[in-house]
Amino acid sequence: MLFLQGMRKLFTHIEQLHGIETSIASQKSGKEMNAVESLEKAWLLVEQGKIASWGSMQTPMPGADEEINLQGLEVLPGLVDSHTHTVFAEPRSGEWEMRLKGISYEAIAEAGGGILNSAAKLRSMDEELLYEQSLWRVQRMLEHGTTTLEIKSGYGLDTASELKMLRIARRIGNAVSATVKTTFLGAHAVPPEFKGNREAYVQHIISEMLPAVCEAGLADHMDVFCDRGFFTPEETLQLLEAGAEYGLPAKIHANELGITGGVQAAVKAGAWSADHLEHLGEAEIDCLRNSAVMPVGLPGTSYFLGIPYADGRRIIDAGLPFALASDFNPGSSPVCNLQMVWSLGCSQIKLLPSEGFNAITINAARSLRLENSTGSIAVGKQADFWTTETRNALQSVPYFFGINHAESVYIGGDKI
Ligand code: NIG
Numbered sequence: 001m002l003f004l005q006g007m008r009k010l011f012t013h014i015e016q017l018h019g020i021e022t023s024i025a026s027q028k029s030g031k032e033m034n035a036v037e038s039l040e041k042a043w044l045l046v047e048q049g050k051i052a053s054w055g056s057m058q059t060p061m062p063g064a065d066e067e068i069n070l071q072g073l074e075v076l077p078g079l080v081d082s083h084t085h086t087v088f089a090e091p092r093s094g095e096w097e098m099r100l101k102g103i104s105y106e107a108i109a110e111a112g113g114g115i116l117n118s119a120a121k122l123r124s125m126d127e128e129l130l131y132e133q134s135l136w137r138v139q140r141m142l143e144h145g146t147t148t149l150e151i152k153s154g155y156g157l158d159t160a161s162e163l164k165m166l167r168i169a170r171r172i173g174n175a176v177s178a179t180v181k182t183t184f185l186g187a188h189a190v191p192p193e194f195k196g197n198r199e200a201y202v203q204h205i206i207s208e209m210l211p212a213v214c215e216a217g218l219a220d221h222m223d224v225f226c227d228r229g230f231f232t233p234e235e236t237l238q239l240l241e242a243g244a245e246y247g248l249p250a251k252i253h254a255n256e257l258g259i260t261g262g263v264q265a266a267v268k269a270g271a272w273s274a275d276h277l278e279h280l281g282e283a284e285i286d287c288l289r290n291s292a293v294m295p296v297g298l299p300g301t302s303y304f305l306g307i308p309y310a311d312g313r314r315i316i317d318a319g320l321p322f323a324l325a326s327d328f329n330p331g332s333s334p335v336c337n338l339q340m341v342w343s344l345g346c347s348q349i350k351l352l353p354s355e356g357f358n359a360i361t362i363n364a365a366r367s368l369r370l371e372n373s374t375g376s377i378a379v380g381k382q383a384d385f386w387t388t389e390t391r392n393a394l395q396s397v398p399y400f401f402g403i404n405h406a407e408s409v410y411i412g413g414d415k416i
Protein backbone atom coordinates (compact mmCIF):
# COMPACT_ATOMS: atom_id res chain seq x y z
CA MET A 1 0.00 0.00 0.00
CA LEU A 2 3.05 2.24 0.05
CA PHE A 3 2.16 3.70 -3.34
CA LEU A 4 -1.03 5.18 -1.90
CA GLN A 5 0.85 7.32 0.58
CA GLY A 6 0.47 11.03 0.02
CA MET A 7 -2.20 10.53 -2.58
CA ARG A 8 -4.78 12.31 -0.42
CA LYS A 9 -3.53 15.30 1.56
CA LEU A 10 -5.79 17.19 3.89
CA PHE A 11 -4.85 20.76 4.82
CA THR A 12 -6.68 21.82 7.98
CA HIS A 13 -7.12 24.92 10.16
CA ILE A 14 -7.01 27.42 7.30
CA GLU A 15 -8.08 30.78 8.73
CA GLN A 16 -9.35 31.97 5.33
CA LEU A 17 -9.36 30.06 2.04
CA HIS A 18 -9.40 32.71 -0.69
CA GLY A 19 -10.24 32.52 -4.38
CA ILE A 20 -12.59 29.55 -4.24
CA GLU A 21 -14.87 28.95 -7.20
CA THR A 22 -17.94 26.77 -7.13
CA SER A 23 -19.18 27.70 -10.57
CA ILE A 24 -16.04 27.98 -12.61
CA ALA A 25 -15.57 31.19 -14.60
CA SER A 26 -13.10 31.23 -17.48
CA GLN A 27 -12.29 34.87 -16.74
CA LYS A 28 -13.69 37.81 -14.81
CA SER A 29 -14.83 40.94 -16.63
CA GLY A 30 -16.14 44.34 -15.57
CA LYS A 31 -18.01 44.25 -12.25
CA GLU A 32 -17.29 40.53 -11.76
CA MET A 33 -13.67 41.51 -11.18
CA ASN A 34 -14.55 42.86 -7.77
CA ALA A 35 -15.84 39.47 -6.57
CA VAL A 36 -13.64 36.99 -4.72
CA GLU A 37 -15.11 34.17 -2.68
CA SER A 38 -13.43 33.17 0.56
CA LEU A 39 -14.28 30.60 3.23
CA GLU A 40 -13.39 31.12 6.87
CA LYS A 41 -11.93 28.33 9.04
CA ALA A 42 -11.63 25.83 6.27
CA TRP A 43 -10.00 22.58 5.21
CA LEU A 44 -8.75 21.73 1.72
CA LEU A 45 -8.40 18.22 0.30
CA VAL A 46 -5.80 17.49 -2.40
CA GLU A 47 -5.87 14.24 -4.35
CA GLN A 48 -3.02 13.34 -6.67
CA GLY A 49 -1.90 16.93 -6.92
CA LYS A 50 -5.36 18.29 -7.74
CA ILE A 51 -7.92 20.09 -5.62
CA ALA A 52 -10.55 17.50 -4.63
CA SER A 53 -12.79 19.42 -2.23
CA TRP A 54 -12.88 21.96 0.58
CA GLY A 55 -15.18 22.74 3.44
CA SER A 56 -15.68 24.40 6.78
CA MET A 57 -13.81 23.07 9.82
CA GLN A 58 -17.23 22.83 11.44
CA THR A 59 -18.34 20.16 8.95
CA PRO A 60 -16.96 16.59 8.97
CA MET A 61 -13.53 16.32 7.32
CA PRO A 62 -12.70 13.62 4.77
CA GLY A 63 -10.11 10.95 5.51
CA ALA A 64 -6.64 11.36 4.02
CA ASP A 65 -3.22 9.71 3.86
CA GLU A 66 -1.58 12.81 5.27
CA GLU A 67 -2.90 15.69 7.32
CA ILE A 68 -1.20 19.08 7.39
CA ASN A 69 -2.32 21.53 10.06
CA LEU A 70 -1.90 25.05 8.67
CA GLN A 71 -2.40 26.51 12.14
CA GLY A 72 -4.47 29.53 11.25
CA LEU A 73 -2.64 30.67 8.10
CA GLU A 74 -4.62 32.12 5.20
CA VAL A 75 -4.44 30.42 1.79
CA LEU A 76 -4.47 32.03 -1.66
CA PRO A 77 -4.31 30.37 -5.09
CA GLY A 78 -0.91 30.32 -6.83
CA LEU A 79 -0.18 33.51 -8.75
CA VAL A 80 0.20 33.47 -12.53
CA ASP A 81 2.88 35.60 -14.20
CA SER A 82 1.86 35.63 -17.85
CA HIS A 83 4.58 37.95 -19.22
CA THR A 84 8.27 37.73 -18.29
CA HIS A 85 11.71 38.02 -19.87
CA THR A 86 13.39 36.09 -17.07
CA VAL A 87 16.21 34.62 -19.19
CA PHE A 88 18.63 37.53 -19.54
CA ALA A 89 22.37 37.95 -19.20
CA GLU A 90 22.90 40.95 -16.96
CA PRO A 91 21.17 43.82 -15.21
CA ARG A 92 21.22 47.11 -17.15
CA SER A 93 21.86 49.33 -14.17
CA GLY A 94 24.12 51.63 -16.20
CA GLU A 95 21.19 52.48 -18.47
CA TRP A 96 19.03 52.96 -15.42
CA GLU A 97 21.45 55.61 -14.17
CA MET A 98 21.37 57.28 -17.62
CA ARG A 99 17.59 57.42 -17.36
CA LEU A 100 17.83 58.85 -13.86
CA LYS A 101 19.87 61.67 -15.44
CA GLY A 102 17.09 62.32 -17.93
CA ILE A 103 17.87 60.25 -21.06
CA SER A 104 14.77 58.41 -22.27
CA TYR A 105 14.34 54.66 -22.70
CA GLU A 106 13.66 55.20 -26.41
CA ALA A 107 16.78 57.36 -26.87
CA ILE A 108 18.92 54.68 -25.22
CA ALA A 109 17.39 52.04 -27.52
CA GLU A 110 17.99 54.21 -30.62
CA ALA A 111 21.65 54.56 -29.62
CA GLY A 112 22.07 50.77 -29.65
CA GLY A 113 21.44 50.19 -25.94
CA GLY A 114 18.32 48.65 -24.48
CA ILE A 115 17.31 45.31 -25.96
CA LEU A 116 20.40 45.30 -28.22
CA ASN A 117 22.62 45.77 -25.19
CA SER A 118 20.99 42.72 -23.59
CA ALA A 119 21.32 40.75 -26.85
CA ALA A 120 25.06 41.43 -27.15
CA LYS A 121 25.61 40.17 -23.60
CA LEU A 122 23.38 37.14 -23.97
CA ARG A 123 24.88 35.97 -27.26
CA SER A 124 28.31 35.62 -25.72
CA MET A 125 27.20 34.17 -22.40
CA ASP A 126 27.83 30.54 -21.58
CA GLU A 127 24.57 28.56 -21.75
CA GLU A 128 25.12 26.78 -18.45
CA LEU A 129 25.77 30.00 -16.55
CA LEU A 130 22.77 31.68 -18.19
CA TYR A 131 20.65 28.70 -17.15
CA GLU A 132 21.82 28.80 -13.55
CA GLN A 133 21.24 32.54 -13.18
CA SER A 134 17.83 32.37 -14.83
CA LEU A 135 16.80 29.42 -12.68
CA TRP A 136 17.82 31.38 -9.58
CA ARG A 137 15.51 34.22 -10.65
CA VAL A 138 12.62 31.81 -11.22
CA GLN A 139 13.12 30.41 -7.73
CA ARG A 140 12.77 33.93 -6.35
CA MET A 141 9.51 34.31 -8.29
CA LEU A 142 8.15 31.08 -6.80
CA GLU A 143 9.08 32.21 -3.27
CA HIS A 144 6.70 35.11 -3.77
CA GLY A 145 3.76 32.86 -4.62
CA THR A 146 4.05 32.54 -8.40
CA THR A 147 3.26 28.96 -9.45
CA THR A 148 2.74 29.45 -13.21
CA LEU A 149 4.86 31.66 -15.43
CA GLU A 150 5.67 32.48 -19.00
CA ILE A 151 9.20 33.17 -20.29
CA LYS A 152 9.98 34.92 -23.58
CA SER A 153 12.99 34.79 -25.84
CA GLY A 154 13.96 38.01 -27.60
CA TYR A 155 17.44 38.77 -26.27
CA GLY A 156 19.06 36.44 -28.80
CA LEU A 157 17.86 37.93 -32.10
CA ASP A 158 19.72 35.29 -34.10
CA THR A 159 18.69 31.69 -34.54
CA ALA A 160 21.32 30.10 -32.31
CA SER A 161 20.83 32.56 -29.47
CA GLU A 162 17.03 32.48 -29.60
CA LEU A 163 17.24 28.67 -29.46
CA LYS A 164 19.62 28.96 -26.52
CA MET A 165 17.15 31.15 -24.60
CA LEU A 166 14.19 28.88 -25.30
CA ARG A 167 16.17 25.74 -24.41
CA ILE A 168 16.96 27.36 -21.08
CA ALA A 169 13.31 28.29 -20.51
CA ARG A 170 12.29 24.68 -21.22
CA ARG A 171 15.03 23.34 -18.92
CA ILE A 172 13.75 25.61 -16.17
CA GLY A 173 10.27 24.23 -16.78
CA ASN A 174 11.64 20.73 -16.23
CA ALA A 175 13.67 21.71 -13.18
CA VAL A 176 10.92 23.40 -11.16
CA SER A 177 7.49 22.10 -10.25
CA ALA A 178 5.82 25.32 -11.42
CA THR A 179 4.18 25.39 -14.84
CA VAL A 180 6.45 27.23 -17.31
CA LYS A 181 5.24 28.31 -20.77
CA THR A 182 7.58 29.69 -23.42
CA THR A 183 7.18 32.40 -26.04
CA PHE A 184 9.24 33.06 -29.17
CA LEU A 185 9.95 36.80 -29.37
CA GLY A 186 12.48 36.97 -32.21
CA ALA A 187 10.72 40.19 -33.26
CA HIS A 188 11.76 42.07 -30.13
CA ALA A 189 14.20 44.41 -31.92
CA VAL A 190 16.19 44.51 -35.16
CA PRO A 191 19.69 43.11 -34.49
CA PRO A 192 22.83 44.95 -35.70
CA GLU A 193 23.34 42.52 -38.63
CA PHE A 194 20.04 43.78 -40.10
CA LYS A 195 20.42 47.43 -39.11
CA GLY A 196 18.41 49.62 -41.47
CA ASN A 197 16.83 46.56 -43.08
CA ARG A 198 13.93 45.57 -40.88
CA GLU A 199 12.03 43.99 -43.77
CA ALA A 200 14.89 41.52 -44.32
CA TYR A 201 14.94 40.67 -40.62
CA VAL A 202 11.18 40.00 -40.67
CA GLN A 203 11.73 37.63 -43.61
CA HIS A 204 14.65 36.02 -41.78
CA ILE A 205 12.46 35.37 -38.74
CA ILE A 206 9.75 33.83 -40.91
CA SER A 207 11.99 31.68 -43.09
CA GLU A 208 14.71 30.64 -40.63
CA MET A 209 14.21 31.40 -36.97
CA LEU A 210 10.56 30.41 -36.63
CA PRO A 211 10.96 27.04 -38.38
CA ALA A 212 14.03 26.22 -36.26
CA VAL A 213 12.23 27.13 -33.03
CA CYS A 214 9.14 25.14 -33.98
CA GLU A 215 11.02 22.08 -35.21
CA ALA A 216 12.76 21.95 -31.85
CA GLY A 217 9.36 22.26 -30.12
CA LEU A 218 10.66 25.06 -27.94
CA ALA A 219 7.82 27.62 -28.10
CA ASP A 220 4.24 27.61 -26.85
CA HIS A 221 3.37 31.06 -28.24
CA MET A 222 4.76 33.81 -30.44
CA ASP A 223 5.06 37.49 -29.53
CA VAL A 224 6.02 40.68 -31.41
CA PHE A 225 7.06 44.08 -30.04
CA CYS A 226 4.61 46.13 -32.10
CA ASP A 227 5.46 49.71 -31.30
CA ARG A 228 7.04 52.97 -32.43
CA GLY A 229 10.63 52.31 -33.51
CA PHE A 230 10.18 48.52 -33.38
CA PHE A 231 7.74 46.55 -35.59
CA THR A 232 4.71 47.93 -37.46
CA PRO A 233 1.19 46.43 -37.19
CA GLU A 234 1.56 45.11 -40.76
CA GLU A 235 4.86 43.38 -39.96
CA THR A 236 3.35 42.11 -36.71
CA LEU A 237 0.44 40.49 -38.56
CA GLN A 238 2.76 39.00 -41.14
CA LEU A 239 4.93 37.49 -38.40
CA LEU A 240 2.03 36.20 -36.33
CA GLU A 241 0.36 34.65 -39.37
CA ALA A 242 3.57 32.74 -40.03
CA GLY A 243 3.56 31.65 -36.37
CA ALA A 244 -0.06 30.54 -36.65
CA GLU A 245 0.89 28.25 -39.52
CA TYR A 246 3.11 26.44 -37.03
CA GLY A 247 0.24 26.40 -34.53
CA LEU A 248 1.67 29.13 -32.30
CA PRO A 249 -0.95 31.33 -30.62
CA ALA A 250 -0.15 35.04 -30.57
CA LYS A 251 0.65 37.46 -27.79
CA ILE A 252 1.60 41.09 -28.48
CA HIS A 253 3.63 43.86 -26.86
CA ALA A 254 1.24 46.69 -27.75
CA ASN A 255 1.08 50.46 -27.19
CA GLU A 256 3.91 50.83 -24.68
CA LEU A 257 5.44 53.83 -26.42
CA GLY A 258 2.38 55.25 -28.20
CA ILE A 259 -0.96 54.51 -29.83
CA THR A 260 0.56 52.51 -32.62
CA GLY A 261 -2.06 50.01 -33.81
CA GLY A 262 -0.86 47.14 -31.61
CA VAL A 263 -4.26 46.51 -30.07
CA GLN A 264 -5.94 46.35 -33.48
CA ALA A 265 -3.21 43.96 -34.65
CA ALA A 266 -3.80 41.77 -31.58
CA VAL A 267 -7.52 41.56 -32.30
CA LYS A 268 -6.92 40.83 -36.00
CA ALA A 269 -4.43 38.10 -35.13
CA GLY A 270 -6.81 36.56 -32.58
CA ALA A 271 -4.06 37.00 -29.98
CA TRP A 272 -4.51 35.49 -26.54
CA SER A 273 -3.39 38.76 -24.98
CA ALA A 274 -2.36 42.34 -25.72
CA ASP A 275 0.21 43.42 -23.16
CA HIS A 276 1.48 46.85 -21.98
CA LEU A 277 -1.33 49.21 -23.13
CA GLU A 278 0.21 52.25 -21.46
CA HIS A 279 -1.34 54.28 -24.28
CA LEU A 280 -4.96 53.56 -25.02
CA GLY A 281 -7.70 55.43 -26.88
CA GLU A 282 -11.43 54.79 -27.15
CA ALA A 283 -10.88 52.99 -30.47
CA GLU A 284 -8.61 50.48 -28.70
CA ILE A 285 -11.20 49.85 -25.96
CA ASP A 286 -13.94 49.36 -28.57
CA CYS A 287 -11.75 47.01 -30.51
CA LEU A 288 -11.01 44.90 -27.39
CA ARG A 289 -14.70 44.80 -26.53
CA ASN A 290 -15.49 42.58 -29.49
CA SER A 291 -12.65 40.14 -28.98
CA ALA A 292 -11.28 37.34 -26.83
CA VAL A 293 -7.97 39.19 -26.35
CA MET A 294 -7.01 39.58 -22.67
CA PRO A 295 -5.76 43.12 -21.94
CA VAL A 296 -2.67 42.83 -19.71
CA GLY A 297 -1.16 45.70 -17.75
CA LEU A 298 2.50 45.71 -16.65
CA PRO A 299 2.70 48.33 -13.89
CA GLY A 300 6.31 47.44 -12.99
CA THR A 301 7.33 48.92 -16.36
CA SER A 302 5.44 52.17 -15.78
CA TYR A 303 6.91 52.45 -12.30
CA PHE A 304 10.48 51.80 -13.45
CA LEU A 305 10.37 53.85 -16.68
CA GLY A 306 8.17 56.64 -15.33
CA ILE A 307 5.66 56.27 -18.16
CA PRO A 308 1.84 56.24 -17.88
CA TYR A 309 0.14 53.19 -16.36
CA ALA A 310 -2.16 51.02 -18.47
CA ASP A 311 -5.60 52.34 -17.63
CA GLY A 312 -7.04 49.11 -16.27
CA ARG A 313 -9.65 51.14 -14.39
CA ARG A 314 -11.09 52.35 -17.69
CA ILE A 315 -10.80 48.87 -19.21
CA ILE A 316 -12.71 47.26 -16.33
CA ASP A 317 -15.29 50.05 -16.22
CA ALA A 318 -15.91 49.34 -19.92
CA GLY A 319 -16.97 45.84 -18.88
CA LEU A 320 -13.78 44.15 -20.05
CA PRO A 321 -11.47 41.71 -18.25
CA PHE A 322 -8.00 42.87 -17.17
CA ALA A 323 -4.88 40.95 -16.12
CA LEU A 324 -1.58 42.05 -14.60
CA ALA A 325 1.92 40.61 -15.05
CA SER A 326 5.45 41.51 -13.97
CA ASP A 327 7.18 41.95 -17.37
CA PHE A 328 10.27 40.90 -15.35
CA ASN A 329 13.26 42.07 -17.44
CA PRO A 330 16.51 44.00 -16.95
CA GLY A 331 15.57 47.09 -18.96
CA SER A 332 12.08 48.21 -18.09
CA SER A 333 10.82 46.14 -15.16
CA PRO A 334 13.28 44.39 -12.86
CA VAL A 335 10.52 43.09 -10.57
CA CYS A 336 9.79 39.41 -10.08
CA ASN A 337 7.33 39.81 -7.20
CA LEU A 338 3.66 39.60 -8.25
CA GLN A 339 2.51 40.73 -4.81
CA MET A 340 4.25 44.04 -5.57
CA VAL A 341 2.62 44.14 -9.03
CA TRP A 342 -0.74 43.61 -7.34
CA SER A 343 -0.02 46.55 -5.03
CA LEU A 344 1.02 48.80 -7.94
CA GLY A 345 -2.17 47.78 -9.74
CA CYS A 346 -4.16 49.05 -6.77
CA SER A 347 -2.28 52.18 -5.82
CA GLN A 348 -1.44 53.38 -9.33
CA ILE A 349 -4.20 51.98 -11.57
CA LYS A 350 -6.86 52.26 -8.85
CA LEU A 351 -7.90 48.65 -9.03
CA LEU A 352 -9.67 47.50 -5.88
CA PRO A 353 -7.69 44.82 -4.04
CA SER A 354 -10.05 42.07 -5.22
CA GLU A 355 -9.82 43.31 -8.83
CA GLY A 356 -6.03 43.20 -8.55
CA PHE A 357 -6.24 39.69 -7.13
CA ASN A 358 -8.34 38.46 -10.08
CA ALA A 359 -5.88 40.20 -12.42
CA ILE A 360 -2.92 38.09 -11.18
CA THR A 361 -4.83 34.83 -10.80
CA ILE A 362 -7.78 33.78 -12.96
CA ASN A 363 -7.43 36.44 -15.68
CA ALA A 364 -3.68 35.93 -15.91
CA ALA A 365 -4.34 32.19 -16.28
CA ARG A 366 -6.85 32.97 -19.03
CA SER A 367 -4.25 35.03 -20.91
CA LEU A 368 -2.25 31.79 -21.19
CA ARG A 369 -5.42 29.77 -21.80
CA LEU A 370 -4.68 27.86 -18.57
CA GLU A 371 -7.88 28.91 -16.81
CA ASN A 372 -9.08 25.31 -16.60
CA SER A 373 -6.03 24.13 -14.68
CA THR A 374 -5.02 27.05 -12.46
CA GLY A 375 -5.92 30.57 -11.29
CA SER A 376 -8.38 29.69 -8.51
CA ILE A 377 -9.22 27.13 -5.85
CA ALA A 378 -11.62 24.94 -7.81
CA VAL A 379 -12.25 21.20 -7.94
CA GLY A 380 -10.04 19.53 -10.54
CA LYS A 381 -7.52 22.37 -10.79
CA GLN A 382 -3.87 21.95 -9.79
CA ALA A 383 -3.35 22.27 -6.05
CA ASP A 384 -1.15 25.35 -6.44
CA PHE A 385 -1.44 27.77 -3.53
CA TRP A 386 0.49 29.78 -0.95
CA THR A 387 0.01 30.43 2.70
CA THR A 388 0.40 33.65 4.62
CA GLU A 389 0.42 34.79 8.22
CA THR A 390 -0.94 38.13 7.05
CA ARG A 391 -4.50 38.62 8.30
CA ASN A 392 -7.13 39.68 5.81
CA ALA A 393 -4.73 38.82 3.00
CA LEU A 394 -6.94 40.01 0.17
CA GLN A 395 -6.54 43.59 1.34
CA SER A 396 -3.38 43.41 3.42
CA VAL A 397 -1.03 41.83 0.86
CA PRO A 398 -1.27 44.73 -1.64
CA TYR A 399 -1.58 47.25 1.22
CA PHE A 400 1.65 46.33 3.03
CA PHE A 401 3.70 46.57 -0.16
CA GLY A 402 7.35 45.69 -0.59
CA ILE A 403 7.54 42.64 1.69
CA ASN A 404 7.03 39.00 0.83
CA HIS A 405 3.83 37.82 2.49
CA ALA A 406 4.21 34.18 1.38
CA GLU A 407 5.00 31.83 4.24
CA SER A 408 5.04 28.63 2.13
CA VAL A 409 4.26 27.82 -1.49
CA TYR A 410 2.64 24.54 -2.57
CA ILE A 411 2.59 23.22 -6.12
CA GLY A 412 0.48 20.15 -6.83
CA GLY A 413 -0.07 19.99 -3.09
CA ASP A 414 3.68 19.66 -2.34
CA LYS A 415 5.59 22.31 -0.46
CA ILE A 416 8.40 23.72 -2.59
O1 NIG B 1 8.17 44.41 -22.26
N1 NIG B 1 8.92 46.41 -24.53
C1 NIG B 1 9.59 45.49 -24.93
N2 NIG B 1 10.22 44.57 -24.22
C2 NIG B 1 10.41 44.58 -22.82
C3 NIG B 1 11.57 45.35 -22.38
C4 NIG B 1 12.79 44.93 -23.02
C5 NIG B 1 14.02 45.56 -22.48
O2 NIG B 1 14.11 46.77 -22.30
O3 NIG B 1 14.94 44.77 -22.24
C6 NIG B 1 9.16 45.07 -22.14
O4 NIG B 1 9.14 46.13 -21.48
Ligand code: FE
Binds near residue numbers: 083084253327329
Ligand atom coordinates in the same frame (compact mmCIF):
# COMPACT_ATOMS: atom_id res chain seq x y z
FE1 FE C 1 7.73 42.53 -22.12
